[in-house]
Amino acid sequence: MTIQAVRGMKDLLPSDAGKWRFIEVTARAVFGAFGFQEIRVPILERTELFARSIGAATDIVEKEMYTFSDRSGDSLTLRPEATAGILRAYIENKLHAIPGPHKLCTLGPMFRHERPQKGRLRQFHQLDVEVLDDQGPQSDAELMVMLTHLLTRLGLQKISLKLNSLGCPNCRPAFRQALTSFLAGKEQQLCEDCQRRLSTNPLRVLDCKAAGCQEAAIGAPSMSDHLCEDCRTHFAEVRRLLDLAGVAYALDPRLVRGLDYYVRTTFEAVTGDLGAQNAVAGGGRYDGLLAELGGPAQACIGFGAGIERLALLIPEEPEAPRPDIFIAATGPKPRLMAFLMTQKLRRDGYWAEMTTDDKSLKAQLRKANKERARLVLFLGDRELQEDKGQIKRMDDSHQVEFEMGGLGHLFMNFDQAQADAEMQDRLWDAFFHSLMPLIRS
RNA sequence: GUGGCUGUAGCUCAGUUGGUUAGAGCGCCAGGUUGUGGCCCUGGAGGCCGUGGGUUCAAGUCCCAUCAGCCACCCCA
Missing domain, CATH: 3.30.930.10 (Bira Bifunctional Protein; Domain 2)
Structure with missing residues (x-):
């Protein structure tokens, strides 16, 4: 077990x-x-x-x-x-x-x-x-x-x-004394626990829920009078x-x-x-x-x-938080770009998601929908080739295209691009410059 | 510590007087759409029937024990 x-x-x-x-x-x-x-x-x-x-x-x-x-x-x-x-x-x-x-x-x-x-x-x-x-x-x-x-x-x-x-x-001792004498002779009415409490802590008899105890306590002296x-x-x-x-x-x-x-x-x-x-x-x-x-x-x-x-x-939570953006990427090169992109977005405090393995586009969309992502960015070979990203607002299915500023082309041939870190940073900057207004809107 | 009720799929629950391959809905996965979610349709995966013992030709079903959950007593947050 x-x-x-x-x-x-x-x-x-x-x-x-x-x-x-x-x-x-x-x-x-x-x-x-x-x-x-x-x-x-x-x-x-x-x-x-x-x-x-x-x-x-x-x-x-x-x-x-x-x-x-x-x-x-x-x-x-x-x-x-x-x-x-x-x-x-x-x-x-x-x-x-x-x-x-x-x-x-x-x-x-x-x-x-x-x-x-x-x-x-x-x-x-x-x-x-x-x-x-x-x-x-x-x-x-x-x-x-x-x-x-x-x-x-x-x-x-x-x-x-x-x-x-x-x-x-x-x-309190005086009150306790008064209470004890009041309860004296009513022991039989009290529950077992309270009979014991009579000597240890008679005050507890007052808030006992047992019917007999409540009855016995009627007319009992009150602390407020003592x-x-x-x-x-x-x-x-x-x-x-x-x-x-x-x-x-x-x-x-x-x-x-x-x-x-x-x-x-x-x-x-x-x-x-x-x-x-x-x-x-x-x-x-x-x-x-x-x-x-x-x-x-x-x-x-x-x-x-x-x-x-x-x-x-407290009633159920009204609303769970939702990811800012979900990147649906298919194919090795787009997924590599998506991986780096999510890390950069998260570093800046945005909740970015993508799947951890290369599922079908449909499956990725389903996941984005299930997680209630606000936006989905599509990244495939076509986007890299044309250097244009497709971004979709999930609530109303509104989809727009935006310029990737050369980053797409860079990831088409990522091996060579690795060498030039400075250029890569510049391209990322340009990319986010063009993407951010869409994320914030 | 005491009492009552309940344990079957991830969740909510069916399961005949014990009888052969344990079901449904929801959820999940995939396909229908060769690059687009939700709705719909089709298919699929997923169960030591809480655990251990007993009765029986045969136990999810009956009996005992045990563990756990829920509710109440007690008490308190």
């Missing part, structure tokens, strides 16, 4: 590469306008980096990481998300010595060992942005403004923004700025993100057009994480967006 790609790893074929390029250049333009600078970090890190940052009790760390030992016995992991590696690089390269905020962006593959389905792969790709050393709330709002700019520029309308505040280490003074004013200011900026969002008190490090602002961009995997982007504030990884106590916020999921939402 032939070798297949590893499960959940997908090839990006030329037919889809245009969309990806569109997403990437658009993202770079949007992020650039907000002052973000690119950073590239390894896709492989020491396992403990992710275990410590993402949280040992999260699904990602518990069961989704691609972890293995290298030849020296170190435990390494293919990154399941981008933030941890960026923070590691930020600390290791002492970027924090320069006053912030630091706006960094990156893009590339992430790996999670899950069962593949629509919009979910084991190797997937994210756009990722981070603002390091900034407490917000302006940055919080700006990130969401930037995300909506990106989605708008990509032509995606049916996406809504969900927003929540998770509080901070000062106020925010401390600082968190409340922070969150209010984020919302005020979003309102002023005209960004639509929906408050979602059940939005609890799966990574442990989030505090205060969390947000997610969701769509109904992707089946069960409805999040196209998500992020939030992680003020304590940098210090936890051994860096300075600087507040940070960021988000990631799934490139595959964005690509699924």
